[in-house]
Amino acid sequence: MKHTKLIIKTKSHTYPIIIGSNLIRNLNEIFKDNSIKLNKCLLLIDKKVPKKIISKIDKSLSKREVSKFFFNANEKNKNITNINKILKILLDKNFSRQDYLISIGGGITGDVGGFAASIFKRGLQFINIPTTLLSQVDSSIGGKTGVNTNQGKNLIGSFYQPKLVISDINFLRSLPFREIICGYGEILKHALISDKKFYKYLDINILKILNLKSPFIEKAIYISCKIKKKVVEKDEKENQLRKVLNFGHTFGHAYEASLKYSKKLNHGEAVLLGITTSLKFSLNKKYINKNEFNHIMNHIHKIKASINLKNYFSGKDLNKILFFMKKDKKNISSKINLILLKKVGSTIINNEFDVNSLKVFLKKELTN
Numbered sequence: 541m542k543h544t545k546l547i548i549k550t551k552s553h554t555y556p557i558i559i560g561s562n563l564i565r566n567l568n569e570i571f572k573d574n575s576i577k578l579n580k581c582l583l584l585i586d587k588k589v590p591k592k593i594i595s596k597i598d599k600s601l602s603k604r605e606v607s608k609f610f611f612n613a614n615e616k617n618k619n620i621t622n623i624n625k626i627l628k629i630l631l632d633k634n635f636s637r638q639d640y641l642i643s644i645g646g647g648i649t650g651d652v653g654g655f656a657a658s659i660f661k662r663g664l665q666f667i668n669i670p671t672t673l674l675s676q677v678d679s680s681i682g683g684k685t686g687v688n689t690n691q692g693k694n695l696i697g698s699f700y701q702p703k704l705v706i707s708d709i710n711f712l713r714s715l716p717f718r719e720i721i722c723g724y725g726e727i728l729k730h731a732l733i734s735d736k737k738f739y740k741y742l743d744i745n746i747l748k749i750l751n752l753k754s755p756f757i758e759k760a761i762y763i764s765c766k767i768k769k770k771v772v773e774k775d776e777k778e779n780q781l782r783k784v785l786n787f788g789h790t791f792g793h794a795y796e797a798s799l800k801y802s803k804k805l806n807h808g809e810a811v812l813l814g815i816t817t818s819l820k821f822s823l824n825k826k827y828i829n830k831n832e833f834n835h836i837m838n839h840i841h842k843i844k845a846s847i848n849l850k851n852y853f854s855g856k857d858l859n860k861i862l863f864f865m866k867k868d869k870k871n872i873s874s875k876i877n878l879i880l881l882k883k884v885g886s887t888i889i890n891n892e893f894d895v896n897s898l899k900v901f902l903k904k905e906l907t908n
Contacts, residue, residue: 542560542561543558543559543560543561543563544558544559544560544758544762545557545558545559546559546762546765546766546769548681548682548701548769548772548773549773550683550701550772550773550776551776552683552699552701552776553683553701555701555702555703555704555705556574556704556705557680557681557705557707557765557769558570558574558704558705558706558707559676559707559709559758559761559762559765560707560708560709560758561708561709561710562708562710563706563707563708563710564593564596564597564600564669564706564708564710565596565600566600567597567600567601567706568600570704570706571704574703574704576640576667576703576704578601578604578640578665579604579605579639580604580605580606580633580635580636580639580640581601581604581605581606581607581639581640581641581642581667582606582607582608582609582626582629582630582633582635582639582640582641582642583597583601583606583607583608583609583642583644584609584611584626584641584642584643584644584645584649584652584653584656585608585609585610585611585644585645585649586611586613586644586645586646586648586649586671587610587611587612587613588613588645588646589644589645589671590714593644593671593711593714594644597644597669607629607633609625609626609629611645611649611652613645613646613648613649613652614648614801614803615648615688615693615796615801615806615807616688616800616801617648618648618651618652618687618688619687619688619689620687620689620696622652622687623652623655623656623659623687626641626652626653626656627656627659627660630656630660630664635660635661635664636661637660637661637662637663637664637665638665639664639665640664640665640666640667640703641653641656641657641660641664641665641666641667642666642667642668642669643666643667643668643669644669644671645670645671645672645675646670646671646672646674646675646679646719647670647672647674647675647678647679647680647807648807649675650668650670650675650679650680650685651679651684651685651686651687651694651697652685652687653666653668653685654666654668654683654684654685654698654700654702655685655686655687655696655697655698655700657685657700658685658698658700659698663700665703666700666702666703667702667703667704667705667706668680668702668704668705668706669705669706669707669708670705670707670711671708671711672711672712672715672719672722672723673712673715673719673720673722673723673724673727673761674719674722674723674725674726674807674808675723676707676709676711676712676723676761676765677723677726677727677730677760677761677764677765677768678723678726678764678768680702680705680707681705681765681768681769681772682701682768682771682772682776682782682785683699683700683701683702683772683776684697684699685697685698685699685700686698688797688801691867692793692797692864692867692868693793693796693797693864694793694869695867695869699776699777707761707765709752709757709758709761712752712757713752717750718806718809719808720750720752721750721808721809721812721843721844721845722806722807722808722809722811722812723808724746724749724750724808724843725788725808725809725811725812725815725843725845726764726808726811727742727749727760727761727764728742728812728815728839728840728843729785729787729788729811729815730763730764730767730768731764731767731884732787732815732836732881732884732885733767733784733785733787733879733881733885733887734767734770734771734784734885735763735767735885736884736885738763738764738767739839739884739885741759741760741763742760742839743839745760746839746842746843747842750843768785771784771785778870780889781889783870783877783879783889783890784879784887784889786870786879787815787818787879787880787881787887788811788812788814788815788816788817788818788879789811789814789879790814790818790865790868790870790876790877790878790879791813791814791817791818791865792807792810792811792812792813792814792815793810793814793864793868794861794862794864794865794868795810795813795814795852795853795861796810797864798853798857798860798861798864799852804852805852809845809846812840812843812845812847813846813847813849813852815840816837816840816847817849817902817905818878818879818880818881819833819836819837819881820833820905821878821880821898821901822880822881822882824901825880827880827881827882827888828880828881828882828883829883832883832884836884849905849906850905850906853906854906855903855906855907857906858899858902858903858906861902862895862898862899862902865898866895873892874894874895875892875893875894875895876892876893876894876895876898877890877891877892878891878893879891
């Protein structure tokens with residue numbers, strides 16, 4: 541069992557992230573090495589997780605008292621109704637605060653599981669086993685949990701750090717290529733906001749990473765996690781610096797909500813689309829120079845993702861997109877807060893723009 545370990549140290553909690561292959565077969569060893577005393581647990585399982593993986597987990601947990609809740613993980617089901625279903629199981633099975641909820645799935649499953657754990661008896665032990673590239677490099681790190689509402693994405697939630705994160709790279713080999721592209725968008729985001737050297741590594745090795753070639757995919761995941769670790773440790777509750785991790789997300793979340801979380805555009809694709817829009821707006825405001833912009837856009841085109849806004853929206857969707865942008869959590873006034881890029885590794889965090897200026901910009905993007 542070859543693996544690497546990152547230790548996340550926040551003000552509220554310290555916990556390890558284990559990254560490697562064939563980790564699921566060695567859960568008992570991992571629990572022992574990380575002082576996890578687990579006797580009773582609820583497995584929150586994304587229905588898309590292959591049965592053979594669940595069988596391996598069952599085998600590892602055979603001597604524990606295990607309950608299961610299979611969850612159809614999509615943005616529409618990331619809601620209070622499913623939180624209540626999970627809480628009912630925990631109450632009916634008489635779980636204590638020393639017992640565990642283990643999330644097995646992508647970012648949605650982790651967000652829902654983490655939120656349920658955070659509010660059950662004011663804090664149940666939580667382990668996150670992310671099964672998608674996007675969740676391994678982003679949502680499993682930092683303790684953000686939550687659910688969606690009709691008003692927008694992740695508007696109800698909490699900060700709640702897990703006891704342990706286990707990122708098994710073997711999970712990725714069962715994913716459709718579309719999911720790999722989604723995760724790569726978050727890896728690219730981390731490079732753009734923080735690390736020019738890492739960006740150059742991605743630019744050289746993008747095809748090897750997208751095709752999950754070793755050791756390139758392992759290195760990309762590790763460095764991406766390390767970048768987010770540094771940010772989260774300095775600003776756990778998103779008071780200032782952590783806002784930088786939302787680069788591309790204000791646009792991206794609005795795009796998702798405007799399409800009512802349709803399968804036409806999933807979260808990772810929306811983030812890539814949001815990153816592209818943020819880059820264009822950065823150029824529009826003359827924060828980034830044309831050469832830097834073109835280089836990044838050429839890199840994004842290598843991903844072969846659909847990043848043309850007009851493939852998803854038309855001018856008639858403009859007010860709907862702006863409505864959801866105004867609901868974004870980072871806004872502290874009637875203006876919209878955006879994270880913009882000056883160059884690779886350098887961002888501007890506190891940018892507030894009035895709705896009309898964004899309306900003019902987006903109208904051109906949707907109609908030209």
